[in-house]
Amino acid sequence: MKSHGRSPRKRTGGRRRPIRKKKKHELGTSPTETRVGDRKLKTVKARGGGSKVRALQTDVASVATGAETVEATIENVVENDANPNYVRRNIITKGALVETSEGLARVTSRPGQDGQVNAVLVDEE
Template sequence: MRKSIENLAGRKMTGGRKVANRGRRKFEIDRYPNEAVAGTTDIVIRRVRGANVKAAFKTAEFANVVDSDAKKVTKSKILKVSKNTANRDYERRGVISKGAVIETEAGSALVTSRPGQNGVVNAVLIKAKQ
């Protein structure tokens, strides 16, 4: 479980200043979020806790789309992000996150992976193109 560090410093209920009794720990470090968008594939490798690495998409060109009716997976080009329930701003900016609905060459697909964390876009076909 990750600890919250919101209350290391701040103000008391009375408005007085609180002084943090310690600084940030290594496991409390913060980063800018990596928000994957549609475009020519660009992957960022980041070192994370435990000297592990995370491959994350900055831009993604293709998605692995599962067609449950035909029982096959196809690599389809991402055309645009049509809906993102996580954040309306993400929808406007075309950010691909888990739960986003993307338009692909195969049709509309729901993203099931976390492209900003995993470095892969997996999706399930919702509506195939005719």
């Protein structure tokens, strides 16, 4: 099932046949679901000759604790607004609440795009 572009059906319910295949710039990839575990990175070619580092697995986070930033180990994912199933599967995305050696922290980076986990310490209430 194609998810991008126009609908395969007309308003009348008739079938709309594809005009052409996707061009290089229209192609997409499945999201990199960064899991908690031993550090495993993957380098992919990006558009414009650059490259991206994708974190497939990681157990280290740079946690900002007010004045300084410390490197903490990630224990598990506590909450993830992106998908409730990600908590069970220990998948880290931007905005996820993770339990670290420093305490609870919210992820501010995109590990599947940046290859690293940056987080801010959250006050426990």
